[in-house]
Amino acid sequence: xxxAPAKPRMRSLxxxxxxxxxxxxxxxHTKSAVCVQCCTILDPTGESVQxxxxxxxxxxxRPLIPLGTRGKFRGILYELIGFQVRTITVEGTNYSWHEYxxxxxxxxxxxxxxxxxxxxxxxxxxxxxxxxxxxxxxAVTYEGRTYKHFQTANARxxxxxxxxxxxxxxxEQVEASDFIDPPAMLSAEKxxxxxxWSKGEYITGAEIWKAFExxxxxxxxxxxxxxxxxxxxxxxxxxxxxxxxxxxxxAALLAWFTFTGGGSQIYQQTFRYDQSSSGEHSFVTDIFxxxxxxxxxxxxxxxxxxxxxxxxxxxxxxxxTGQGFDFGRELSYYSGRDSDGAWTxxxxxxxxxxxxxxxxxxxxxxxxxxxxxxxxMAGTHVMNYKVTVRRGVNSLWLFWxxxxxxxxPPLLSSMRAGTFEGQRWAESDxxx
Amino acid sequence: MIRFPIxxxxxxxxxxxxxxxTWRGTSFGSVTEVKDVPKSVRENPGVYRSHYSWLPHxxxxx
Numbered sequence: 001x002x003x004a005p006a007k008p009r010m011r012s013l014x015x016x017x018x019x020x021x022x023x024x025x026x027x028x029h030t031k032s033a034v035c036v037q038c039c040t041i042l043d044p045t046g047e048s049v050q051x052x053x054x055x056x057x058x059x060x061x062r063p064l065i066p067l068g069t070r071g072k073f074r075g076i077l078y079e080l081i082g083f084q085v086r087t088i089t090v091e092g093t094n095y096s097w098h099e100y101x102x103x104x105x106x107x108x109x110x111x112x113x114x115x116x117x118x119x120x121x122x123x124x125x126x127x128x129x130x131x132x133x134x135x136x137x138x139a140v141t142y143e144g145r146t147y148k149h150f151q152t153a154n155a156r157x158x159x160x161x162x163x164x165x166x167x168x169x170x171x172e173q174v175e176a177s178d179f180i181d182p183p184a185m186l187s188a189e190k191x192x193x194x195x196x197w198s199k200g201e202y203i204t205g206a207e208i209w210k211a212f213e214x215x216x217x218x219x220x221x222x223x224x225x226x227x228x229x230x231x232x233x234x235x236x237x238x239x240x241x242x243x244x245x246x247x248x249x250x251a252a253l254l255a256w257f258t259f260t261g262g263g264s265q266i267y268q269q270t271f272r273y274d275q276s277s278s279g280e281h282s283f284v285t286d287i288f289x290x291x292x293x294x295x296x297x298x299x300x301x302x303x304x305x306x307x308x309x310x311x312x313x314x315x316x317x318x319x320x321t322g323q324g325f326d327f328g329r330e331l332s333y334y335s336g337r338d339s340d341g342a343w344t345x346x347x348x349x350x351x352x353x354x355x356x357x358x359x360x361x362x363x364x365x366x367x368x369x370x371x372x373x374x375x376x377m378a379g380t381h382v383m384n385y386k387v388t389v390r391r392g393v394n395s396l397w398l399f400w401x402x403x404x405x406x407x408x409p410p411l412l413s414s415m416r417a418g419t420f421e422g423q424r425w426a427e428s429d430x431x432x
Numbered sequence: 433m434i435r436f437p438i439x440x441x442x443x444x445x446x447x448x449x450x451x452x453x454t455w456r457g458t459s460f461g462s463v464t465e466v467k468d469v470p471k472s473v474r475e476n477p478g479v480y481r482s483h484y485s486w487l488p489h490x491x492x493x494x
Contacts, residue, residue, distance in 0.1 A: 242436050246443035253451050282477040296457025317469045324466035355459040402450040409439050
């Protein structure tokens with residue numbers, strides 16, 4: 001005949017301060033317990049219960065999860081047996097966070113920490129992280145991951161409730177250092193020469209509320225927490241991947257329009273302008289045919305200007321419909337030598353693109369002008385110039401305009417990711 | 433499933449629009465369209481008044 005193993009039984013004791021009943025759920029692990037009535041810290045390990053520390057009940061902090069709450073968390077049934085508040089002081093400001101102690105007789109202890117609505121699931125680390133340097137900053141490596149140093153501060157216990165596997169005291173201090181690799185965080189707590197390492201993983205309050213079947217909603221998270229995973233990190237990489245795909249399409253289109261957009265020459269003629277010749281200087285060219293679909297027309301002028309300038313009033317006129325495209329081009333070319341050496345300024349040639357020109361029979365009306373205006377007596381300026389008309393010349397400036405517009409969304413997302421990281425590190429020892 | 437469908441749609445519309453405008457020969461050069469240019473311009477080019485003829489022109493080098 002076999003007998004069933006004895007079921008572990010909860011132990012109870014009486015608070016020597018207020019006489020209240022104190023239940024112990026942590027069995028032999030419990031090294032200190034706090035009376036929930038008067039907040040007196042007790043030592044239950046001896047034959048008679050000793051008072052370790054008395055606490056001003058007016059300083060009582062109400063935990064978000066009540067002591068004694070049970071729930072299946074990460075597949076294990078836990079009971080909340082302890083609660084403490086710990087505080088660091090940075091530049092005169094106190095920052096407090098809550099720590100909840102979970103216990104399962106077969107799986108041991110687990111901690112949940114909460115600060116401004118940000119939660120961490122914390123387990124004690126069995127291995128030893130190694131101190132290294134990453135990007136010129138302190139870091140540690142553990143299980144193949146590198147954790148960057150975030151903050152070191154003296155953390156003191158400011159409130160306790162429930163029971164703990166160590167002799168807890170309000171006011172006890174440790175040097176706490178946090179190292180992050182979101183969503184994980186390694187924390188080192190140093191007391192004297194002893195360092196205790198623990199590893200936290202960022203979780204949402206909703207997950208805890210669901211696991212412990214707590215009514216209502218967890219407090220909303222405020223700001224960005226040290227090891228809070230960035231919602232932009234994966235998104236950014238993926239978005240830049242899409243941007244790369246679009247840039248390949250952009251490059252392919254640009255190449256296609258470059259190689260096919262030379263246009264076809266429709267008309268070319270060389271003229272001479274002599275300011276000293278009398279009569280009307282404006283004239284019209286022969287009629288030429290602009291074939292094909294509606295597309296642009298490039299009119300190019302190349303001159304023989306030398307230390308002179310010219311202005312050409314031009315119009316491309318449809319001989320059949322009377323539609324005209326009126327434009328002017330300034331040309332000047334000067335050169336010389338001075339104390340700085342040889343110099344040139346301006347250009348002998350220029351062109352204009354006329355957009356969306358329908359097919360048809362066209363001619364150019366050209367009116368050249370040089371120094372002294374149209375007054376024939378003004379001087380003896382002479383210029384030879386060549387006029388070339390090309391059809392369907394692709395103007396690629398729109399593609400260069402489209403490129404930055406294409407990159408605006410991933411750039412904005414990258415900026416948002418940078419802002420998120422900036423907010424994270426603003427709370428660290430490395431805030432700028 | 434396509435990730436970032438709105439961005440992809442935006443990008444493809446932008447590139448498609450750019451390609452179409454380039455194919456159509458869109459340009460923002462300083463060209464003034466004129467309607468009903470009289471046929472007499474061919475015989476007497478001096479009667480045409482350019483939109484740019486009133487501008488003062490004087491360009492000097494260094």
